[in-house]
Amino acid sequence: MLQDIVQIAKSIDSSGFSTIHEALQKVKVVGSIFHGESPLETQVTNITTARLGHDLIDLGWHDAATMSTDTMLDSVRMSSEAVDLLLTAFSSSDTFGEGRILTNQFADVSRVPLVSLHDDVYAWQDALTVLLGLESRLGSVSGKQVVVTWGFGNSFVNPAPAHSLLIAALAFGANVRLVTPSDFSFLNRVRRVARDTSMCSNVLFEEENEFEGSLKDADVVFALNWFRLDDFNHPERNQTHAKEFKNWFVDESTISKDCIFSSVPPVQSGLLASRKVLESDRNITPLWLKHRTIALAATIAHMVESSSPSMI
Known part of the structure; x- marks a missing residue:
């Protein structure tokens, strides 16, 4: 579908x-x-x-x-x-x-x-939105390396767009790496669906808990500052857990010059990603x-x- x-x-x-x-x-x-x-x-x-x-x-x-x-x-x-x-x-x-x-x-x-x-x-509508932008730019995401990563910020959002993109990109034939601090991991049920989807699509799904170097080979990086699932009823605790991950920040040094960047608006400039990345043609978020x-x-x-x- x-x-x-x-x-x-x-x-x-x-x-x-x-x-x-x-x-x-x-x-x-x-x-x-x-x-x-x-x-x-x-x-x-x-x-x-x-x-x-x-x-x-x-x-x-x-x-x-x-x-x-x-x-x-x-x-x-x-x-x-x-x-x-x-x-x-x-x-x-x-x-x-x-x-x-x-x-x-x-x-x-x-x-x-x-x-x-x-x-x-x-x-799923958010996932389709990102995929439309990527396929319009790349022709196809099949065979590409897509990274879905948590990114630092002080305004935390639901992880649903990242959940859906992870699974949808695998279904479209992309190799997908999920990069998250252990404190901000995905739901186990979502990761199980991702593993099953990767097997059906014969593509690679991998998980990484270290940010440094994890985006270097990416054709696409989707970054989002989602909240900590364990503190769903205590959102005030997110700030405390997130402050030790301020280096989870997308800039020109963390991604290749041809890598496409995407997120869900509004993007926190200077926290999630640098102004240079956000103002460049590689950022498809303005088309969201x-x-x-x-x-x-x-x-x-x-x-x-x-x-x-x-x-x-």
């Missing part, structure tokens, strides 16, 4: 959104159900639905934190009877992974196609919003054309 969506996205990128308008004629009204969403999701959905000529209706809940699971599922079921497509972005602030469980349940009860923009474990809207439009088109029930 991911490869098909990226191919549609490439077509949109080169020829415009009109290439999928005919396929989407049955989609008139799109509903959104967001809770704990990342800051740019509203911009992405507004731009995408405007490009596609759809009406976007907010169906979210202001009191989601106090609602029972059954009440939420009843609401999703009812909402899906009134719209042509549902977009969700759901992350729990209480229990890490609960958003993922609920997202799967939302897809099960929805009567219309459902696209998850992200939950607290996976963010454009590519994110294209990726979402391509996902919607693929789901409608293939009659897929969900993309979660």
